[in-house]
Each structure stands twice: as structure tokens, then as C-alpha cells.
Amino acid sequence: MDLGSDNASTLLEDYAQSVSELTFNSRPIIDNLTTIAQENPANADGILNIITNRIYKAIPDQKLYALYLLDSICKTAGNPYNILVGDDIFKLFSHVFQLGNETIRNTLSSKLFESWKVTKVRGNFPLFPREQLDKIKTFLDKAGYPKKNGNGNSPDLSNMTLIEDTNSLIAVFQSRLQSHPDAKLSDRFNALQELKKLLLSQQMKPAELKAVQAQLNTIKEQDNNHNSNINTPMPTPATTPAATPGASRVEPVKNEADTLFQALLLYGLVKVDQDPIPGSKPDYSIVLPKIKYQIPKGDLSNSALQDILTANLHSSIHRSEYEKIKFGELQVVSKQIASDLQGFLNNNKPRISDLNFLYDAKSSKCALCGKRFSTDTDGATKKRLHLDWHFRINKKLSSSTSNVQSRNWYLDDYDWVNFKDDALLEFSTSETGETKDAGIVAKTNKVAFVAVPANDSNMNNRCIICRESVKATYNDELGEWCWFNCVRAPGEGKNSRKIMHASCAVESSKKRGAEDEVNGLKKQKV
């Protein structure tokens, strides 16, 4: 037994490792882990420990996948798993439910739980103890789940719905073929493939569609019988009646284990009428997927895997709070337009909750111009700079009668290509702009005058920028006639009369920013 326990610990380690990989809804992983559990009933305690641990410890979005695994094991392997975990099932279910998001809650309440109500393990025992299931039902009733949605039950027949239906059947048949090769099965599998091709290639009339649907239903029926044929001869494992106290009062549903339907139920492709009349056949209906226009292509788990990979990759990019919201909302759009761009344009009904990045995520609105800012640190800084800018501009526009400062010609191609619009905005340039201003002002505070050239007798001058006249005044300290608050135009000689107001100079240098060097040269030539 030493060897055995050694093997067991390796097995459990490997198992725990694989379970931790259940970060997305992966059919292959779940199938594989289910098979291992089925083959090692001796380690049921250990395996269940691992899974329940995973359910409790995984992040909320991933709990569901571990619960799926548990569900798959209980349904496929049954005893001893369903009995061992039976008394905890309410705790586990409510745990995942409470921490899950809306989608998870809907899945749990309308699909998983519904399937538990009707699933029977060998020997006609319910999957989980009746009292636990009742507890879950009471719990869900209080929470108001499952939510009724009117359109889910009566899907319009179209090629699309039937293709999905066929796809799910093909997937089931494929996995079954791999485990139990069977000539009949493979015939039926091929027939389904043909049917899918047909559905994909041509538009069918409603009557034809109905016929196809009937055909599909027949295949399902046959498949049910087929399953019961496989399952009945199998030795019925001993069950502990004590563990299933309500066994005798169970809802009378179909007697035979129905793995195919359980699979379909589990993945929400088929919905069961919630309260079947005793003795009657339950009413099955196909459930339309929630997201429109997403045709499952190839292996579902692959696309899920891809999602996870991209999400991981993209999470490495640093984003502000606002950018995170925008990213999330646009990811949803990206997925939908990948399959049908025109359909999205025509039919998507944009709701305000999908447009947070245009409105609510930028909830701080400038009172002067209506520009929106986010409330994160990035947005707060921008808003502060923005308001400063309004203040500066308003002050300037109210103080000067004419608005002729810092006006420019258009740029030429070369300058435009290398121009950065940041130089026009209130945000990124303001830092450098303000320090530059400060520098010029500080300098001009000391020497903000131009001495009238010695050989010049005309004391009246004009600012070359704003054209306002400037009169020279005599300064005792300097002993010279000076034009105060003015600077000489850049590049002019000592005796030049070309002067401009210090404030005009600051304005023009600030507004022009980087492109000024290039333009300045040109202008002087002019």
C-alpha cells in the first residue's frame, strides 16, 4: 500500500496541477479530469478536496469552471463522488453564485441547477440529496433567479439555429466516437456532417427547416435509447440510501441516464421545461446563445483560450482607470464585429451602459466648454490644467482689444509632418510653456526696456506685433530714454527700432512652440 499511496500522492499532485489550469471553460480539460476521477474512485476524497478547494480559492470568474468539473464528475462517474460531495453542494453552489457575475448567476440558476434537478444517477437516485437541492431552490427563489426571458423559449427556426444544434450534436458524437468506436455511431456522425454542410450552403424554406429539426430530434431520441442500451447492462454500483434521503419522492423523469442530454443541458444548448407534469415527457427546447452573430467556429475551448491569452497579454499594458473601462467596453465590440461587422452596425442597440467611455467614465464636465474629464488622477490633472488654460485665455482676451498676437501661417509639408498637436493643447505643453514663460518674464522684469538708439530722435514707436504705439520715457537711474515693457525683436541689431511688448513676445513664443525655429527663419527672410 505504500507504493499505492505514493502513486496516489503523485496522482493528486498532477490532478491539482491540472485543476489549477481551469482558468477558462475548457471542455478537453474537464473531460480529461472527469475520466481520471472516474478511473480512480479510491482517491475520491482527495480529488474532491482539490476541486472544492479550487472552487473556494479561485477568482470569482473561474469558480464556475471548477464547479463544471465537479458537475461533470458527479454526473459521469456518479458514486462515490456525488454522494461524498452531496452534503456540501448547497454551500458550493451558493458560494459560486454569490461571488459570480450576472452571467455566471444566470448560467448557474437556469442551466446547471436545472440539470441537477432532473439528473438521475444509476439506480434512479437523484444526483444530489433532495434537501440540498431544495435549499438551493429556496435560495434561488429568494434571489429572484432564474430570470425569465421571454425570447429564450421559442426560438425562430433558421439555418443558424439548426447549424448550432447540429454543431453541438456533432461535438457530442465526436467525443463519443473517440471513446466507443461504433459503426452506427460513425454513420450518424457522417450524416450530421452532411446536414451541416447543407445548412451552411443554402437557405432553406421554413417547411424544410422544420423537417430538418424533426430529423435532428429523432437523432437525439435514438441517441437517448442508444445511451440507455449502453448504460443499463453496466453493473449498478451500490449506493448508500442514507445519503439520498429524499430518493423515493423524486420527480418522475425519464428513467435512463441520459449523458447526451446532460451534456446539452450542461452547456445550456437545450433547456428543460422547469416543472414537468408527473409522468409526462419533459419539454425540451433549444436555447439561443445570448450573444448574437457569434457562430462557434471549430473548437470552442480554443477561442476561449485565445481570449484568455489576449486578455493576459493586454493586461500587461498600463492603463488608467478610464482606459480600463474603455478597453473593457471596446473588447465586447471587437468580439461582435469580428464575425459580422455590417450586422453590428445595423442592429446593435447602443445602451448608455455600453458607452461609459463616452459619458459616465468621464463624469467631470468643464462648466465653460462642456469638455469631459475622468475622475482618476490623470483626468483630475488634465482638468486642472484645462481650467488654468481657460483662465489664461479669458484674461488675455478680455485685456486686449485686438487679437493679433501669436497668429501664424499654415505650416509646410515637412513641418506639418513633424508637428505634434500637443504643442497646441493645454496639457503637455503647459509645463514647459509655463517655465518658458516664467523665464522670459523673469528676464524681462529686470530688463524689460529697450533703450532708444543714441542717434535716434523719434521717441514714438510701435510694437511690431500688436501695432500699439509706445512712447519712450526718461529713466534717471539709467540716464537714458527707454521704451519700457518692451523687448527688441529677435535677430535685430542694437540700433534697430523694431520692438515689441514683452507680453506680446511671451505670447508669440508660447503659442508657436517648437515650430517657431523653422518658421522664424522664414519670417525673417520675409
Add this chain to the structure above:
Amino acid sequence: MSIPGFGAEAQVYSETGSKGLVEVAIPEGSEWRIEVPHKTILKFKVTEGVAEIFGTELPINVELQISGTKTMVYAPIIYETFKNKTVMSNESEEIVEYLSNDSVMANYINLHLVVEAMRQQVSDNNILNPTELQSGPRVLIVGNGNSGKTSLAKLLSAYAIKSDSTPVLVNLNPRDGVFSLPGSLTATPISDSLDVESANGWGFTTTSGSLFHNPKQPIVKNYGFVDVNENLDLYKYQVSKLGVTVLSRLEEDIACRNGGVIIDTPALGIKDFTVIENIVSDFEVNLIVVLGNERLMIDLKKRFKHKSALQIVKVPKSEGLVEVDEAFIRRTQEESIKEYFNGNYKTRLSPFKTDIDVNDHTIYKCVLSSDVNSALSFLPAEPSSSNLDNSILAITQLPSTHKSGRELLNTSILGYVHVSKFDDAKGKIKVLLPFPGGFPRNMLISTNIGFNE
């Protein structure tokens, strides 16, 4: 409800015959469609809720003035506690205004979501793979006349800036002066919100100095006519020149690269396929949006079958579109020319009148395609009062030391001046410059754009 301070202001309106204030509540998802003739001013302010003009959100309790426009105010959201309310002073019976819930805005918002999702993918890629940079979506808007192409371009630009993206807006319709004068073809990075009060609803540029809105910085190519068919060869040539410049900007500027390009066009149909094809290749367009013309979309899909990377979609045109007549277009052009020189009520500009000697300058004129075999040439124009008076002269970036008119094909525009009078006898031209300063000694092109002060 009473609006503080509004009563006093209403007095001002009475001069022009105010009939008092009208309160309009715009339900969620509805449009308040307004038609204001030229010379008539509509003053209004949004008092509650959220309201947009072609994607540009309006401030609350700030009075706005619009004139000479057919536009709409759209209310995207309604909060429990707010109503989207607008107050306007209805001072003229000429103003047409009504509410409509028959909006195609949902489709246009979807289009923005699509374009923005593409930008998101590109910008993420550009962070993750800095060695293999991609460019954001290059969106081409095509459709018949009066199908709302410019409005859609405006809307996409405004929503882009709301989403923190900086697309380059390209205007290939010489009829409209976008950030410039009519007759020009321009490309402008949209780095800040648009100015809904400006003459054509786009806004001002660095030519205008200090502004209430951040100015934009366009690149301006001269075409010189308002109709594409006047000189189709020159038009195509300038479009492809502009394409080169824009794509180079995308190479240099990561913000523009991620933002992509939005291209507005003149009315083009399938008969103009070569023009569309040129634009598609010049700007590396990867998304064509056909406005309200199913047939055109199908034809384009057929013709562009070989381009697998090019997606072609359609969006419906708005029921609110109104036919604009030639006179209205002409007035709008005049308004944008006036705004270039004089500004508007908020931003008063001081243009500068001066005389220049005709002998100091060489004025070229582009030839009409019917005049010469090769339409791609400029001939020195014989200056005369008949061809210069009351017209717009384009100053090119080329110093007048260049002696060949050929080079004019490869330059862009430094600015525009208006010629009010040419004195044949003295050889003096009276010009209006946008701002004081020396007259640039660059080569000049006389355009077919006329303007009376």
C-alpha cells in the same frame, strides 16, 4: 423654471425682435433639428441633461450662437433626475425647428464603436510590438450629395476626441473650407473638441491666434476650384500629394497613427470609381462607409473584390437631411472666408490691409482642364482688375525665387489673402492679409474663389 441671469440677457435680443424664450425638452435618443438661415442668429443654451451637436457635447448653461446652418441637437442619455432641456430665444420666424425621434444616431454610434475598437487594437499592438507598428483605421466616407457625409465625418471626429483618440480629418471636398477656405484640400489632426459656433462647425486654426478653443493645425493644399470636375487631373494629383503627407504624419506621430484617418469626400458615385480608387490607394483606406446608398456599396464591393483588407459597410442616411441649395452653399463659403479674416462674435480678428506692388510678385493661375491638353500646369497669370478683383489669392510655401510654375504642384499653402482692388494703372494690388506683418515674398496662385467684403 427660471434661469438666473437669463432675463437680463433677453433684453439684448429684443433689438432684433425677440419673441421671448422657448423651452425645448429633447427626449432621449431624439434630435432637435434646427435650420437657421444666414444673417439670422439662434441663441440657445442647454439647461439640463446632455446634448450634442454632431458628437460635440454642449456645455450646461452657457449661451451659444449659431447662424447659417442646418443642424441638430441630439440627446443621447436621460438620467432619472434630469431632462435634456434647451432654452432658446426664438427671434425669427425664419428659423425652422422641430423634434424628431426618427434618428439614425444609433447606427452612427455603432460606427464609432467599430472604428474606436479598431483603434484600440492598433494602439495595444503598437505598445506590445513597437517594432511592427500598425496604423489606425483609415475610414473613407462616400455617398451622394446631401447624404450627410460631412456631418458623419464631424460626428466621428467629435466622438474620437471624446474617446481620447486623435484621428486626422481629411477634407477632399473643395466646396467646403474645413479649417481653411473653400477651394482647398486639407488634413487636420483632431486633437481637441470642435467649435460648434464657428461658420461651418469645425473651428479655428493657429492662423487665428488666441481662442476659446484650442486651435487646430491643418496642412492645406490648393485646388482652387469648388467643383471637382473643373480640373479632375489637378484634383487627383493634389489628393495624392495630400495622401503622401498624411501618411508621413502617421509615421511620425504615434497619436495620429493610432487615431487613423477620417476622409470626407465630395458627392461621388460609381461613375467616379477612379477617383474613389485613387483615394483608397493614396490614403491606404481600409474601411469604406457608404452613406444611404445600397447600390453604391454593392458596386464598390464588386469593384474592390481583389482588396481583401478593405471592408465596405453602409449606414443609413438621416431622415432629417434637408436639401441645401446653391445660394446656401455659396453663403456658407462666404461665411468661412469671412471667418478666416475677421473671426466671429467670440473671436474677433483684426485683418490687415496693405498694398503690394504687382511687379514684386508672380501670380500663377491653374489652367482649366478644357483649356490645355495637360491640365497639370500653372501658367503665369496676366494680372488685371478683371481677374483679380474680389478674389482669393493663395500664398504658397514656395519662395518667389523659384521660376517654374511646375513646382507649384508640389507645394502647400502658407495662407490666403483677399484682393479687393487691382489698380491697373499703378500696378498696385489692395490686399487683405489675415494678420499684420510683411507680405510674404512667395509665389502666388490666383483661385477661382470669389469674395466680396
